[in-house]
Amino acid sequence: MSKxxxxxxxxxTGLLGSGGIIAAVWYSxxxxxxxxxIICLFSLLEFYKLAGLDxxxxxxxxxxxxxxxxxxxxxxxxxxxLSARYYFLIFPLISCVYMIKLYxxxxxxxxxxxxxxxxxxxxxxxxxxxxxxxxxxxxxxNFEIILGCLFILWASDTGAYFAGTFFGKRKLFERISxxxxxxxxxxxAALAMVFAFIMSQYLHTLTFTQWMVVGVIIVIGGTFGDLxxxxxxxxxxxxxxxxxxxxxxxxxxxxxxxxxxxxFIVAYLEVF
Numbered sequence: 478m479s480k481x482x483x484x485x486x487x488x489x490t491g492l493l494g495s496g497g498i499i500a501a502v503w504y505s506x507x508x509x510x511x512x513x514x515i516i517c518l519f520s521l522l523e524f525y526k527l528a529g530l531d532x533x534x535x536x537x538x539x540x541x542x543x544x545x546x547x548x549x550x551x552x553x554x555x556x557x558x559l560s561a562r563y564y565f566l567i568f569p570l571i572s573c574v575y576m577i578k579l580y581x582x583x584x585x586x587x588x589x590x591x592x593x594x595x596x597x598x599x600x601x602x603x604x605x606x607x608x609x610x611x612x613x614x615x616x617x618x619n620f621e622i623i624l625g626c627l628f629i630l631w632a633s634d635t636g637a638y639f640a641g642t643f644f645g646k647r648k649l650f651e652r653i654s655x656x657x658x659x660x661x662x663x664x665x666a667a668l669a670m671v672f673a674f675i676m677s678q679y680l681h682t683l684t685f686t687q688w689m690v691v692g693v694i695i696v697i698g699g700t701f702g703d704l705x706x707x708x709x710x711x712x713x714x715x716x717x718x719x720x721x722x723x724x725x726x727x728x729x730x731x732x733x734x735x736x737x738x739x740x741f742i743v744a745y746l747e748v749f
Contacts, residue, residue, distance in 0.1 A: 571598065625680050
């Protein structure tokens with residue numbers, strides 16, 4: 478892939494990756510589970526790797542294990558293979574973080590490292606866990622919501638990238654991300670809302686109004702998600718969270734918008 482330009486790499490990776498995710502989400506709940514298990518796993522590993530680059534020492538293995546177990550547990554509970562009372566296992570599980578730190582010697586700031594262990598779980602694993610609530614309902618597995626959200630999110634990212642590249646002049650949040658522009662934001666928002674309208678015509682799990690609201694949430698949440706991850710990378714003085722996805726960086730770079738959007742989307746759908 479290195480022989481291609483960044484844009485070409487971005488397009489190839491985007492087409493292959495999105496095609497695989499769409500196929501997995503469409504096929505069955507188990508293929509959905511498998512692909513998002515992998516995304517959650519690699520995103521957690523990337524987060525703890527970034528924290529390590531900043532001189533911190535979060536519990537990478539245990540934090541990743543906790544995040545993955547929470548994701549898996551929620552899937553089996555929402556699929557009605559386990560009772561909801563098993564959610565209570567999460568609390569003693571993550572409380573072990575404190576006890577494990579007692580056996581780590583020569584740490585200058587153990588509670589800072591504990592805090593970053595928890596941050597990985599809540600920043601990365603919890604949003605992916607919430608997606609299980611959206612796709613697994615009383616009537617069974619419903620791929621329409623997650624599929625529609627992914628299309629809208631990708632449309633927002635694509636519109637923002639090209640509008641920002643060709644027309645970007647006014648900085649959106651220069652202190653955090655110098656390359657992002659208001660032109661990119663509005664370009665992404667426009668394309669995202671077009672896709673939200675398209676989703677409302679073909680995916681009928683949500684009403685037209687609900688799809689429009691979800692579109693707005695994704696535009697705003699996705700933008701803030703991108704800025705939050707940029708803030709994380711800027712504090713560590715790196716460009717990308719990883720190099721796993723050519724042209725896109727790492728998994729956190731690709732799914733940062735979903736990490737902030739997912740809690741708002743699920744809250745909106747469950748409450749309203």
